[in-house]
Every structure is written in C-alpha cells, then in structure tokens.
Amino acid sequence: MKNHPEKIRKYTRREALSTAGKIAISAITAGVIGGIGGYYAGSTTAVPSVKTETIERVKTVTITETVGRTSTIPPKPDKLIVRAWGGGWQYALDEAVSKTFTKKTGIKVEYDNTEDSELQAKLVELIPADKTPPVDVNWTISTNAYLESAWGLAADMLPDEVPNIEDMLLQAKPPPIQGYRGYPFVNVYSYTYVLGYLTKYFPEPPDSWWVLWEPQYEKSVAMYDDGIGFHAVLAKLAGLKIPEELSPEKMEAAWDLLRRLLPNIGGLGEDPDLSMWLIREEMKLEVTIITNILEAVRHGAKAAWTVPKEGVEMHTDAMYVPRNLPPEREYWAKQYINTALDPEVQGKWAELLGCPPLHPKAPIPEYMEGDPAFPVKEEYIEKMIVIPLDILVKYEKDWFTKFEEITAGIA
C-alpha cells in the first residue's frame, strides 16, 4: 500500500471533528489498540533483577500526601522545562500539548533538547545525590522510561493527580514497578518504524524489506544510529521466532543480515538527520518513524512510507516527572502530563506527529485510517511486530551495542 503524505495535507482536524461518527470509530479502533495493549503491557515478570511481587496501585490519595501542603493547588512556577526531541517532534508537542497547557494555566513551557540517553546519564547522577533534575517532564522512549523508573528516578503519579491516566488504553499503562503506588510513567502514543522512500526512485512502494539489500541502493539506506526499530525486523527476516529468539546469543543470524547490509548503509543518525537526508535526497530508503517523513514532506521532500509484507516494529513513547523536583513544580509537571493525555489534545498531537493516540476517546486522524502503518484496525495489527516491553528492556541495550559494533565496521 502506497502512502503519500500529500493526502495528509488535505486533512484538517475540523473535518475530522465534524464527522459525527468519528468518535464511534475511534472507540472501536481504540478498543483494537487496547487488545494490543493487553499483549504489549501484559508481560511484566521477565525483567531480571527487578522484584516482581504483586503491587496494587493506589486508586485515590489526597493531594496533601504528594505536594506536602494543605492547599489544593500549589503556586504556579513561571515555566516548566520539558525534555523533547527537536524538529517535527518539538513542533507537534508545542502545538498540541504545550500551547493548550499554557492557555489553561498561564505557565510557559520551554524545551530541553538533550538527547534522551544523555539526560538519562545526568538523571542517574543527579537524583540519587538529592539534586534537582534539569527538566520537569521527561518525554522519552518507553524502554528508557521503564529503566529510569526501575532505577527510582521517576516521581509517583497517582490517579488523583493525573486523572486522565485512568481513562487511557491498557497499552498506555506501564506494568507495576517496585516502589511505586501509582504510575511511574505513562505511554502517550504508539508508533511504527516504517520503510520510508523517495517517490522519484520508487513510483510503486517497495513491498518487502529485502529491497534494502539490493545492490543498486549502495550507500542509499539510512536508519537510526542504534538500529532502533530494525532489530526485530532483522530477526524476522532471518527466520527467528519473535519474541522467543530475541536474546543476543540467538540473534546471530539477524546480525549476519546486518553485516550483509553494510555496503548499502549510507547514513546512521537521529530524527533530524533522517528528515534532512530525505529533504536533501541524500538517501533513497530509510527505516524511520513516520514523524520524520512528515517533517521532510513539510520541507518539500517527495517522500512516502510503506509497511512491507514482513511487518513493522511497533513501539510507544512515554512521559514522566523526575523525582526531587520542588513540590509545586512536580504538581504542575503532572498537570502538564494530564494535559497531554486529554482526548482532544491526544487527537491533535496524533495528527501532527503521525502517531496513533492512546486515549480511547481521542479522535483518530483521517489519514491514519486505511493505512497499515497506523495500528488502528484489526487487520493492520497483524502487520505489526510487537515486542513485549520486558523483552525490550532486557535486550534492547545489548542490541544497541551489537548494532554499534557491526556498523562501526562500515569501511
């Protein structure tokens, strides 16, 4: 299936909202996503070294317990600092979430574009030393959020403080983690790592991931510098069982495929690089998140995406409030996350990002329907390669290391 972003330009949120049946469709599709969520978030017992005793979540709590004062609403800080990816990611967050939050509260939002992994290293040093973290809200990938929560870096979010959490789909809610009565983080949307391409080289979309290995695309393939979104695809192409055979020692056949791909890899980078290479036509094929293709298209690139027949990896991103913030900042940071989970905001954010929302009442952008890159229908879910969060947390860093070791050998 060919997915031309020109189609997206014609779409407006107003059109979506004007359709009375939209909410109903959203509810149905969201229910489907919820099905995945059950699978995705359901496995909670395999992470090593983490105690997995049953933890019951607190349903209600008074605000006094959290903010340490008896007033119901703490004083507002001048601003909140949110860690965000740059480019189209920050744009979408700002337009959909931050502007709504500022309009509602009067609190300005600033962004810290420190890479999520760099911030992780800082938080690991600062928070155990009882220092104040540099950001009020950390927007990061779910595996990082899980690890950082397991390390005790996240503040507990109780349903009374962030009421929208309770309404979110199961996929949005992390498994219980030792030391938290509520939620240490919340997944805010899902997304897929699709096969992006320049339409001038592919009048018809490639139907298989094997196109990446074709000799005419020497130095023309790009992906993330840690290979995120591609490890399980490699495993699947190598004939490995997912998720049973994703442990590093069983992945050798997948790594051999990666070694064979090295002559065709022309770029390994982050989100802005992936967008820029499409805009400048430096790369013909990319393994990327749709957001980066949308960003490239906004800047004039003739690019599109497709879901190859072997399927695409589906992941989620998360938000959490780091521990050790002053009580008033912690409170308002949680309100920021609550705003991000609001159904209307979720719909707008999803539309701009190209990532399906995780609130069942959020309007699903029109362009997502009919496109298997967005897991909003049952038949599309079969196209997804879904790796349980515990498996991701357990093995992802090893995959990153292996990917780095192999791609460092590109001559």
Added chain:
Amino acid sequence: MLGYLITFLIFLKEKTPEVVKKKSGYLLIFPSIVSIGVMFIGLMYLVYLSFQTYDVLQRFIPALTLENYYKTILTPGPQTTFFRTFYLSLLASFTSIILAIPYAYYTVRAPSSLIQKLLIISILFPFFTGDVIKAYGWLAALGRSGILGWFTEKLFGSSVSLINTPTAVFIGLVQLLLPLSVLIVAPSIAAVNRELEMAAQNLGATPFQTFIKVVLPLIKPGVLGSFIVSFTIAVTEYAAPDLLGGGINKFVANFIYMIMFNAVNYPYAAASSIFLTLIISLIVYLILKVGKIGNIFIRGVR
C-alpha cells in the same frame, strides 16, 4: 578595611623566611596540579570501570572481567573505527601542517603590516565559531543541494554529494586544525634570523632550497609541536565525524558516545576510552622520541 589588609600583607611578607619566598613561585602551578589531579582521579575511575561487568539494570556490577578490552581490541567494528580515527587524524594533521607552514611564513614575512594583519585576522576568524557551526557550514556546502551539488550538476549533469564520506570528515578536520597549526608554527618562523636566509641566498640557494635546508630544520620543534597538538585534537574529535560522517564514518569518540549513552554500557565505553588514551600517548611519545624534541619544554631548546 583595605588598609588593614595591606598592612597584614606587608607584615606577612616581612616575616616570611627567605627560603619560602624563593619557592613561592611554585604556588602559581598549584591550580594546574589540582586540575591535572582531578583529571587523573577521573582516569583512575575509568580504569576501575573498564574492568567491571556490564548489567542492563544496574549499569555495572563489581565483577572483574577483561571482556571489555577484548571487545574493544579484537572486535572487527571497533578495530575499523580505531584504524579510521588514526588514519584520518594523521592525514588531516599532516595536511594542516603542510598548509600552515607557507601561510605562517608569509604572515611573518609579510611585506606590509596591512597584509600581515589581514592574514592574522583571517586565521583567527575561525576561532569565533564552534566546531558544530563549522561542520554545519560544510554540510550545506558539500551536500547534494549545496555548492558542490550545484557545481557538479552544471558541469556533469548529475549532482555529487560528499556528505557522509571520509572525505567530508577529512575536510572538516583540516579546517578545524589549520588555524591552530598556523598559530603554533608562526612563532618558530618569527624566531628564525632573517639574515640566515639572506646568507643562504647570497651563496646561491634558491628560495625553495633556503626554506628546505635552512628554515625547516630551525622550525622543526615548532612543526612537530604543532603536529602533536593537531593530532591529539583530531583523534579525539567528535563533531566533524558525527555531522559530516553521517554515522558511518565514526571516530572513536563517537563510538564511545554511542556505547556510553545509547547502550548505557559504561564498562565497555571506559575500556575503549582507556585504550584510546594509551594509543595516543604511545604515538605522541614516539613523535617526541623520533623527533628528538622531548626536552623542548624543559630547556627551551630550539
């Protein structure tokens, strides 16, 4: 208040024994010793970390292992990265010296002070911008939609891009190193007695022969010193390989970054850092030894 302080300082000076006064100059190097000491402690911590065992949840566990060094030295990927780093750094340092010597020579021997000032300003100007800005400049120039792409499109009908190639990294490195090389070599050239050159030319030497047989031997310590500085900067460079290399022409610094921040494998990153430090130290030692300039900083030998 100030009066009391001055009185106290005068009193202190009068009462300080002569032996202590003579040695008081050493106090000036105290900040440097503290700085190097802190760096040394950090280095020792890296050595300790490099022998620990990686763990995904605890980051590392205190179980001694040589695996991190084994992976750094014997895995093909890191081997290629180390080779690329040293090869391109040596090449870029050598090129920048070759380009720096005539520039510095002409700057020092400029016929007018106006030309001299212009040349000095030109070489200082790049210091006003950071490595990242310079690399982005090249990114715009060397890409398919940049000047190079436009030029090759007009000339050959298809645009060429050097982005994500070792050539782009090399160009970025040379631009970074050239001003430094000029600034380090220039004082050596300025110290060469002009009459020696004139004497050589009076005896029939061409300007080129004069330069090779008279000037170059005299400025050798400056040239080698400049080469060492350029090389150590190049070999630890991060921005140029990252931005111009497109993730497929990584230097060791980029590799360490990825292992440390993306894979959160601190012991492996520490082992790679220590190995890099050892290799750099060895190469610098060999340059000092072969160039016989090891005592330049001690005796001021020229």
